[in-house]
Amino acid sequence: MKFFAFHLMPWDRLPADFAERYDSAWTTVPNSLYDSQHGGQLYNDYLDQLVLADKLGFDGVCVNEHHQNAYGTMPSPNLMASILARQTNNVKIAVVGNALPLYNPPTRVAEEFAMIDCISGGRLIAGLVVGGGPEYYSFSLNPTHARSMYREAFDLVLRCWTETGPFEHYGQHWKLRYVNPWPRPIQQPHPPIWIPGAGSKETIQFVAQRRFAYMGIPYFHLDFFQRNFDLFRDACEKNGYTADPEQLGWLLPIYVAESDEQAWAEYEEHLWYFVRNLLKGLVIFPPGYTSVRSIAGIQRGLQQFMTSCQTRDDIERGGYAIVGSPDTVREKLKTYSQRLGVGNLLGLFQIGTLPHELACKNMTLFAEQVMPKLRAESQR
Amino acid sequence: MTPNVQHRFLHVGGKKTQLMTLGAGPPLVYLHSAGGETEAIPFHHKLAEHYTVYAPAHPGFALSEGLNDILDIHDLAWHCVDLFAALELENVPVVGYSLGAWLAVELAILRPQLVSRLGLISAAGLHVEGAPMGELFIDDFDKLRELIFFDPNSAAALETTPSSPDDSRMLMWLRAREATARVGWNPYLHDPKLPRHLHRVTQPTTLVWGRHDKMIPLAHGEYYAEHLPCATLQILEACGHGVPWEKCEEAAALLV
Numbered sequence: 001m002k003f004f005a006f007h008l009m010p011w012d013r014l015p016a017d018f019a020e021r022y023d024s025a026w027t028t029v030p031n032s033l034y035d036s037q038h039g040g041q042l043y044n045d046y047l048d049q050l051v052l053a054d055k056l057g058f059d060g061v062c063v064n065e066h067h068q069n070a071y072g073t074m075p076s077p078n079l080m081a082s083i084l085a086r087q088t089n090n091v092k093i094a095v096v097g098n099a100l101p102l103y104n105p106p107t108r109v110a111e112e113f114a115m116i117d118c119i120s121g122g123r124l125i126a127g128l129v130v131g132g133g134p135e136y137y138s139f140s141l142n143p144t145h146a147r148s149m150y151r152e153a154f155d156l157v158l159r160c161w162t163e164t165g166p167f168e169h170y171g172q173h174w175k176l177r178y179v180n181p182w183p184r185p186i187q188q189p190h191p192p193i194w195i196p197g198a199g200s201k202e203t204i205q206f207v208a209q210r211r212f213a214y215m216g217i218p219y220f221h222l223d224f225f226q227r228n229f230d231l232f233r234d235a236c237e238k239n240g241y242t243a244d245p246e247q248l249g250w251l252l253p254i255y256v257a258e259s260d261e262q263a264w265a266e267y268e269e270h271l272w273y274f275v276r277n278l279l280k281g282l283v284i285f286p287p288g289y290t291s292v293r294s295i296a297g298i299q300r301g302l303q304q305f306m307t308s309c310q311t312r313d314d315i316e317r318g319g320y321a322i323v324g325s326p327d328t329v330r331e332k333l334k335t336y337s338q339r340l341g342v343g344n345l346l347g348l349f350q351i352g353t354l355p356h357e358l359a360c361k362n363m364t365l366f367a368e369q370v371m372p373k374l375r376a377e378s379q380r
Numbered sequence: 381m382t383p384n385v386q387h388r389f390l391h392v393g394g395k396k397t398q399l400m401t402l403g404a405g406p407p408l409v410y411l412h413s414a415g416g417e418t419e420a421i422p423f424h425h426k427l428a429e430h431y432t433v434y435a436p437a438h439p440g441f442a443l444s445e446g447l448n449d450i451l452d453i454h455d456l457a458w459h460c461v462d463l464f465a466a467l468e469l470e471n472v473p474v475v476g477y478s479l480g481a482w483l484a485v486e487l488a489i490l491r492p493q494l495v496s497r498l499g500l501i502s503a504a505g506l507h508v509e510g511a512p513m514g515e516l517f518i519d520d521f522d523k524l525r526e527l528i529f530f531d532p533n534s535a536a537a538l539e540t541t542p543s544s545p546d547d548s549r550m551l552m553w554l555r556a557r558e559a560t561a562r563v564g565w566n567p568y569l570h571d572p573k574l575p576r577h578l579h580r581v582t583q584p585t586t587l588v589w590g591r592h593d594k595m596i597p598l599a600h601g602e603y604y605a606e607h608l609p610c611a612t613l614q615i616l617e618a619c620g621h622g623v624p625w626e627k628c629e630e631a632a633a634l635l636v
Contacts (some may be wrong), residue, residue: 137517142565144447146557276552287517288558299545320502 001337001378004094004345005053005363006062006251009046009080009365011070012353014039014277024281025070026134028344039073045356047080051087052360056367060092060125062346068138068321071278077328080113085120093120095193096215097127099135101146105174107154108179110160112184122186126131127194127215128154133283144288147202149230155243159192194249197303198284200294208235208243215249215346217313219279221304222319222336225250244342253321254333254347255354256365266358267323268312274352279307326369333376345374383418393462395446398437403428408473411460411480413436414516414564415540416556418442423624426632429454436463438483442552453505453563453571475499475635477494477624478596479560479569489577498585498611501623502596503604504569511599513569514621516565517561529622530592536625569596572593575594579606583610588631590619 014033015021021027043374063080066072074080077095084093091115098109117124130150136143152171156179161166167181184190197203198217207214214232216225229248236243253271254260257263284302285295302308305322315321322332337345350359351368384403402420408431412418418437427433438571439459440447450456460483464470474495476484481503488495504513514527522540525532528540560596564570591600598615605613614634616627623631 051408124499135563140568141567142561144562283519287554287561292554292558296545298549299550304544 001374002246002344002374003023004060004061004062004092004344004346005050005058005121006096006165006250006348007046007050007065007074007350008066008072008348009043009074010278010350010352011023011039011073012273014044014273016071016218018277019091019280020334024279026283027068027100027137028069029070029281032375033070034077034296036100042073047083047087049356049359049363050084052363054088054318056363057371058091058363058367059086059258062094062096064096064127065102065129065135067077067102067135067253069134071282074317077201077228078116079265081116081265082119085116085123088120088123088334091123093123094098094125094194096125097129099131100153101131101141102131102135102139105176106156107160107176107179109153110157111181113157114161114181114183117185117187117191118261119184119217122191122192124185124189126185127196129196130155130289133286135226136289138284139219139281142288144358145173146289148378152349158190160186181342187279198298198361199224199231200290200298202290202294203229204228204235206231207231208246209239211236211239211241211247213247213249213344215251218251218253218348219306219320222340224301224304225340229342232257233341243341245341248338248342250337250342250344251346252319252348253323253351254329254349254366255321255323255351255362256326256329256370257362258325259329263328267354270352271315271321271323272352275306275309283305311338326365329366330370330373333370334377337374343378381549383434388547389443390463390466390467390567393446393459394458395449396444396571397439397446397459397463398442398444399431400435400437402435403431403433405431406472407432407434407469408475409433409469411465411474411476411483412438412441413478413480413554414440414477416441416559417477417540417553417624421624423628426628427636428589430636431473434467434469438480440562441556442515443536447559447562450559450562453482453486454490456483456563457490460487460509461491461494464491469588470494471496473499475501476503477501478621479504479564481505482569482571482574485572485578488581488583492580494582497583498581499588500585500604501588501589501631501635502593503587503594503600504564505574506600506603507567507570508597508603510601511597514595514598516569516595517557517565518592525559526636527595528620530590530618530620531627534626536622540625554616557617575603575607579609582609586634587611587613588623588634589613589615590621590623591617592619592625593604593621595621 063077166178169176193212196215255267391420437444482505525537529537
């Protein structure tokens with residue numbers, strides 16, 4: 001089992017009546033709510049938390065890309081990853097990911113990822129993603145082209161890393177006469193590739209066939225992850241091999257404190273801020289973003305999305321977040337990760353309004369009292 | 381109600397195309413909106429009292445196929461050219477609603493001889509400074525009804541949109557959204573070059589608009605009326621964007 005600290009870098013100062021006054025924390029949420037001085041402080045605190053993960057012995061850190069929203073104020077995860085490449089020594093740096101259709105031309109991703117891989121001494125994990133639904137609104141990018149742009153860009157980025165240039169690329173969406181990116185990545189033939197998915201059959205089949213790693217989109221009920229991870233393992237078998245647990249990643253909020261009661265007392269308000277404010281208005285699938293049948297399926301699946309939770313009990317029963325004493329968190333993670341068959345645990349240790357000091361305490365307790373035993377057990 | 385509603389499929393330029401016909405008399409082509417009204421609604425029946433109404437489903441709507449070959453409104457207009465050829469229609473009246481009205485204008489520019497006169501209901505197609513269109517690509521049906529209808533709680537408003545994700549119409553609804561987004565996401569439901577072509581549309585044109593249209597404000601109708609050489613604008617009171625449902629008889633009377 002590998003342990004990653006995932007950061008969304010959320011905005012923590014939405015007004016108390018945000019959920020009543022605003023439709024969404026995405027795309028159109030007025031940026032007059034953003035306070036730059038405080039934003040600078042947040043970025044530095046959040047980076048400190050990821051640097052702490054390195055010192056605490058996590059296997060990796062994760063950053064990701066979102067635009068025009070309060071949920072994750074990280075339009076350029078590559079900026080953060082390049083800072084981390086310098087300020088950390090051992091952790092893998094997983095950028096999950098760059099939303100390929102948003103880069104024009106997408107050779108930009110091959111370039112920047114190669115830079116991060118070089119600076120970090122080959123510690124990059126390359127997340128190549130379609131981009132969340134809201135990005136297609138925020139960029140006015142046609143979501144009915146999302147899949148074909150993604151596939152074309154994906155092949156182009158891989159070709160940049162595995163073939164020497166210059167070569168010509170002539171595709172539906174990009175026509176490039178001279179493709180010849182400098183630099184090239186340290187890791188050969190290319191950095192490990194992670195691809196997130198929310199259960200669409202197209203994505204599962206693609207990732208299984210190419211033997212990359214599949215990261216479940218978070219905030220769903222455990223049963224939803226189980227179904228998708230089972231589908232992934234089946235798809236790998238159909239492609240003639242057995243899935244390695246490290247091809248699967250489970251992303252979820254985790255909070256550890258000295259006791260169960262203390263954990264919930266310290267954590268609960270910050271979790272609800274996240275659920276009720278930051279997830280509000282999230283359009284998961286704009287028109288044509290994936291097949292009509294997949295969209296219809298996921299819309300039904302939304303009954304198993306975290307926003308349907310009203311109580312602490314709902315959160316605990318669905319495994320939407322793991323909260324408690326080190327013993328509680330360890331036992332739950334052991335049980336659930338074995339059931340899900342995942343080899344990568346991606347924890348959100350800071351969420352919503354959770355203050356810096358509590359996020360650091362959470363990570364420290366996790367690294368000292370949860371991670372070692374889980375690691376030892378998974379190696380048995 | 382006209383009894384002779386028929387559905388069939390044609391192959392048009394390699395695309396399986398669903399076609400509804402109803403009524404009797406001289407031909408009239410009806411081009412549907414983003415909502416995909418491809419089954420007979422009362423407004424079709426009103427037109428069918430005077431005409432044989434041809435109502436095709438655009439590629440990607442209903443059971444029509446071929447969206448992969450449609451990249452913008454002009455591809456859709458070329459598909460209409462092919463469809464008119466397949467039906468041996470020429471010099472016929474064309475009525476379009478919203479997305480379909482935009483398509484009708486593009487068709488009249490591309491092949492003027494196919495269109496004898498135009499009926500344009502709440503037409504998309506323009507960007508009018510100071511009169512932004514509403515956001516059509518939202519998942520919340522309550523908000524969508526408020527956007528489209530003067531009275532969002534009317535029976536007509538309620539029956540035109542699915543009521544829940546389990547509604548049996550959901551798949552067709554999602555198909556219609558995708559096919560609309562394909563031609564209307566960016567530029568948003570308009571063709572930036574269209575204003576420079578409007579002087580070429582010399583057919584007699586009737587524009588029909590709801591006074592309270594929040595989806596495509598009346599200013600768009602006024603722009604069309606001013607720049608189309610032979611157009612008149614008819615404004616319906618107490619009416620939003622849902623003209624064929626909200627003012628079925630009045631709108632039909634203006635267009636027959």
